[in-house]
Amino acid sequence: MLELVNVTKTYGQAIAVNGVSLSIPAGSMVGILGRSGAGKSTLLRMINRLAEPTSGDVLWQGKSVLHLRGSTLRAWRARCGMMFQQFNLSPRLDVLTNVLVGSVSRRPTLQTLIKYFPAEERARAILELHALDMADLALQRAGTLSGGQQQRVAIARTMMQLPDLVLADEPIASLDPANAETVMSALSSISQERGITVLVNLHSLDIARTYCPRIIGMAKGKVVFDGSPDQLDAAMVEKIYGRRKSTESALAPAVSTTLSSIPTGEVA
Amino acid sequence: MSKSVDPTTNSDRSSWRLEQIVDHFEAERSRNLRRGRLQQLFQILVVTLLLGGAFQASGLFSSYLGDGALGRIGNFLSRLLPQLHHDRLFEDRATSGSLLYWFYDLDLWLKLLAETVQIAIVATVLGAIFALPLSFLAARNLAPAVWVYWTVRRISELVRTLPDIILALILVAAFGLGPIPGVIALTLGTTASLTKLFAEANEAADMHQLEAVQSAGGNWWQQLRFGLMPQVLPNLASYSLLRLEINVGGAAALGIVGAGGIGVELSRAITFTEFDTYFAVLIMIVGLIFVLDLTSEAIRDRLTGLEKGA
Amino acid sequence: MTAGSDLIERATLIAPNSVYPPWINRFGRWICWVGGLILFGWMCHNLDLRLDVLARGFTKLGVLTKAMFPPFANGGELRIVQSLLDTFAMAVSGTVLGIIVALPLGIIGAKTVIRNPVIHFAVRRTLDILRGVPVLVWALVMISAFGLGPIAGVIALALADFPHLSKQFAEAIENSDTRPSQGILASGGNRIEAMRLGLLPQVVPVMASQSLYTLESNFRNAAILGVVGAGGIGFELEERIRIFAFDQVAWIVVAYVLSVTLLDWLSSQVRARLV
Numbered sequence: 001m002l003e004l005v006n007v008t009k010t011y012g013q014a015i016a017v018n019g020v021s022l023s024i025p026a027g028s029m030v031g032i033l034g035r036s037g038a039g040k041s042t043l044l045r046m047i048n049r050l051a052e053p054t055s056g057d058v059l060w061q062g063k064s065v066l067h068l069r070g071s072t073l074r075a076w077r078a079r080c081g082m083m084f085q086q087f088n089l090s091p092r093l094d095v096l097t098n099v100l101v102g103s104v105s106r107r108p109t110l111q112t113l114i115k116y117f118p119a120e121e122r123a124r125a126i127l128e129l130h131a132l133d134m135a136d137l138a139l140q141r142a143g144t145l146s147g148g149q150q151q152r153v154a155i156a157r158t159m160m161q162l163p164d165l166v167l168a169d170e171p172i173a174s175l176d177p178a179n180a181e182t183v184m185s186a187l188s189s190i191s192q193e194r195g196i197t198v199l200v201n202l203h204s205l206d207i208a209r210t211y212c213p214r215i216i217g218m219a220k221g222k223v224v225f226d227g228s229p230d231q232l233d234a235a236m237v238e239k240i241y242g243r244r245k246s247t248e249s250a251l252a253p254a255v256s257t258t259l260s261s262i263p264t265g266e267v268a
Numbered sequence: 269m270s271k272s273v274d275p276t277t278n279s280d281r282s283s284w285r286l287e288q289i290v291d292h293f294e295a296e297r298s299r300n301l302r303r304g305r306l307q308q309l310f311q312i313l314v315v316t317l318l319l320g321g322a323f324q325a326s327g328l329f330s331s332y333l334g335d336g337a338l339g340r341i342g343n344f345l346s347r348l349l350p351q352l353h354h355d356r357l358f359e360d361r362a363t364s365g366s367l368l369y370w371f372y373d374l375d376l377w378l379k380l381l382a383e384t385v386q387i388a389i390v391a392t393v394l395g396a397i398f399a400l401p402l403s404f405l406a407a408r409n410l411a412p413a414v415w416v417y418w419t420v421r422r423i424s425e426l427v428r429t430l431p432d433i434i435l436a437l438i439l440v441a442a443f444g445l446g447p448i449p450g451v452i453a454l455t456l457g458t459t460a461s462l463t464k465l466f467a468e469a470n471e472a473a474d475m476h477q478l479e480a481v482q483s484a485g486g487n488w489w490q491q492l493r494f495g496l497m498p499q500v501l502p503n504l505a506s507y508s509l510l511r512l513e514i515n516v517g518g519a520a521a522l523g524i525v526g527a528g529g530i531g532v533e534l535s536r537a538i539t540f541t542e543f544d545t546y547f548a549v550l551i552m553i554v555g556l557i558f559v560l561d562l563t564s565e566a567i568r569d570r571l572t573g574l575e576k577g578a
Numbered sequence: 579m580t581a582g583s584d585l586i587e588r589a590t591l592i593a594p595n596s597v598y599p600p601w602i603n604r605f606g607r608w609i610c611w612v613g614g615l616i617l618f619g620w621m622c623h624n625l626d627l628r629l630d631v632l633a634r635g636f637t638k639l640g641v642l643t644k645a646m647f648p649p650f651a652n653g654g655e656l657r658i659v660q661s662l663l664d665t666f667a668m669a670v671s672g673t674v675l676g677i678i679v680a681l682p683l684g685i686i687g688a689k690t691v692i693r694n695p696v697i698h699f700a701v702r703r704t705l706d707i708l709r710g711v712p713v714l715v716w717a718l719v720m721i722s723a724f725g726l727g728p729i730a731g732v733i734a735l736a737l738a739d740f741p742h743l744s745k746q747f748a749e750a751i752e753n754s755d756t757r758p759s760q761g762i763l764a765s766g767g768n769r770i771e772a773m774r775l776g777l778l779p780q781v782v783p784v785m786a787s788q789s790l791y792t793l794e795s796n797f798r799n800a801a802i803l804g805v806v807g808a809g810g811i812g813f814e815l816e817e818r819i820r821i822f823a824f825d826q827v828a829w830i831v832v833a834y835v836l837s838v839t840l841l842d843w844l845s846s847q848v849r850a851r852l853v
């Protein structure tokens with residue numbers, strides 16, 4: 001069980017996440033929706049401590065993860081697999097090594113620095129790749145793969161961490177629909193078959209409805225919706241995404257700033 | 269250089285009418301033009317004065333070049349060229365007029381040339397080894413603290429202001445004649461300049477790849493190994509090769525102050541006014557550097573080409 | 579352990595080469611490293627780079643460094659500043675001379691100006707060869723030709739610079755946008771006008787910036803030319819080292835470093851304005 005208690009994150013004056021409290025039972029698959037800038041990424045990054053909450057608490061199985069330091073912090077990060085929109089693989093390393101990166105936290109540092117991984121870890125990596133139909137590309141450079149293939153490598157890397165939790169930050173935002181389906185169903189089966197909690201940031205309502213039994217909507221750093229797909233009606237969608245601003249009012253100030261900046265905007 | 273726009277005047281101006289804005293713009297423009305002309309005049313004046321002073325001080329136009337200058341250069345050039353006889357060109361070294369007579373100490377020169385290359389290679393390798401960890405400290409995105417970044421950068425700049433030869437001159441006083449002061453001087457210069465170049469490559473790296481390793485529980489070293497090194501390694505190798513080219517030239521010159529390598533033979537030839545020998549050695553140095561440049565350029569092209577391919 | 583060997587067994591069925599890579603993949607890298615290391619050790623051995631020699635040298639260097647503090651000019655401040663100015667003058671003159679030679683060569687060497695590939699190739703290759711000669715090597719020759727003194731240094735600097743500058747100038751011309759020139763030709767201008775209005779505004783700032791870089795490096799080079807007899811700060815330095823007056827050496831080095839820093843800063847200010 002993952003619990004967030006009144007978690008807030010501010011960047012200077014800006015409030016990225018504002019008093020979010022959630023509790024997410026183990027093994028559930030949760031989709032997080034919201035406009036750009038709503039604080040979705042920040043929320044996920046606070047869970048594995050890539051960002052530090054300004055206030056509030058994050059608990060895993062009843063224990064706070066905010067005081068973790070050094071190797072225990074790294075162990076916690078390994079238990080939270082993270083996936084990114086741009087995959088963030090090392091394009092020049094081969095697929096297998098990219099997947100093996102998922103095991104570095106439990107290996108002796110010196111061995112990893114010379115890229116030594118024992119046969120058991122390599123076997124595990126191959127099996128994870130095989131589960132995603134990627135085993136025959138294991139020795140190819142990651143940079144030569146298509147986006148969908150790269151994201152599957154990223155899933156395998158995440159699974160290599162033997163995670164309790166997967167934090168996926170817009171994993172399908174740069175994929176075509178077919179690849180998006182592949183990746184989402186892989187995440188879905190990870191959650192159902194292995195009992196891993198999956199939190200996934202999404203931009204597509206339909207995808208969220210199809211794959212996520214529970215959907216959370218965020219706006220301006222706050223949770224504005226938390227429920228099942230059928231509770232997500234038009235009014236709720238408008239609450240999450242807000243009303244589009246009128247074109248006129250958006251344009252007027254822009255024009256005046258551009259003109260007034262001409263005389264002073266010296267560019268040598 | 270762009271000046272930051274003052275927010276207060278900006279909001280005032282947003283209420284201006286268009287004509288006012290245009291008037292203001294025109295006035296500003298003509299003022300700028302006038303200022304520009306004055307500045308240009310001033311710059312020309314300064315440059316002229318500077319040049320006049322410089323030529324005066326360096327004696328470029330002074331009379332002491334004299335009438336005999338052309339004759340002297342001609343005489344010198346003729347002494348630079350060896351006495352070769354086309355029919356005796358391939359005779360042995362005892363026959364005057366043969367190629368071997370000209371290159372009379374070829375074995376020694378080849379040995380010294382090899383020493384020069386080895387000085388350059390050892391210094392480049394050592395420099396790159398020292399520069400790698402320093403470049404992490406000297407990269408803004410990797411340095412553990414701003415003061416560390418600042419200090420390493422300043423020190424590397426400081427060392428770079430000192431030419432290899434001057435370092436070698438001081439080191440020869442400590443280590444005695446021979447290749448060792450040369451190696452140390454070049455290593456110092458190489459470390460300083462590669463630290464800067466490596467650090468710039470590190471700063472251009474995509475930090476998301478490091479973050480991915482961090483989010484997998486990787487520690488600092490593992491982030492560098494799997495997130496950073498694959499990105500920057502081709503660049504680092506290419507910079508090191510470039511530096512190797514420079515160092516071969518540097519090592520050739522270092523011998524002139526007694527720091528080992530082929531330069532020793534150059535200064536000996538000059539001291540004994542064996543100008544044809546000087547020319548022979550010079551040809552060997554230039555040939556070596558030329559061949560090296562071509563190979564290293566080909567390798568560097570391949571390295572950076574790989575980078576583009578990925 | 580059984581779980582582990584079970585994993586390995588299943589994975590080996592899927593991709594045997596990935597679980598147990600062929601020996602060349604596993605050890606090839608190590609063989610290269612060891613080979614390189616042996617080669618490196620052999621070179622160090624040839625250069626007599628032994629630990630005891632190094633230790634003795636560094637001890638002596640420590641003594642010399644101690645003698646450097648506090649830096650002391652021994653009444654020679656004025657002379658040192660004077661020789662710094664001389665060195666700067668040598669650098670400026672050498673740079674200007676180099677630019678004068680490099681300008682026509684740069685234009686001839688540009689692919690876009692001289693279309694004849696033979697001329698282009700010949701000019702570029704000759705410059706490539708000349709670029710290999712270190713400035714100190716030029717200086718030795720020039721000093722025997724012109725005698726001791728700054729004039730030999732100036733010519734040596736120019737000789738060392740012009741191949742680099744020509745290449746950079748040629749590249750600046752090649753990389754310039756040809757559309758403005760074409761526009762001027764199309765609207766009835768002649769070739770000279772096209773160059774003056776279409777090409778010059780693009781290439782002059784680039785060339786000026788490269789010339790300033792050359793000036794910076796020439797200030798350093800001019801300093802080392804003094805060592806072989808071209809006068810200036812290098813001569814002062816060499817003299818002090820020969821008599822083991824390391825407190826004065828330190829004074830000169832500090833003065834030199836400060837003036838190099840100042841020149842680099844000034845030059846970077848001007849360059850920032852240019853581009």
Ligand SMILES: Nc1ncnc2c1ncn2[C@@H]1O[C@H](COP(=O)(O)OP(=O)(O)OP(=O)(O)O)[C@@H](O)[C@H]1O
Nearest residue numbers: 011014015016034035036037038039040041042043
């Ligand atoms: N490192 C940072 N420094 C300053 N502000 C930040 C930083 N990271 C995020 N923010 C701000 O926090 C707010 C929330 O950002 P976040 O990236 O979490 O939004 P998001 O919902 O993930 O948006 P998107 O859909 O575009 O990815 C934004 O206003 C953003 O500008």
Ligand SMILES: [Mg+2]
Nearest residue numbers: 040041042169
């Ligand atoms: Mg985001």
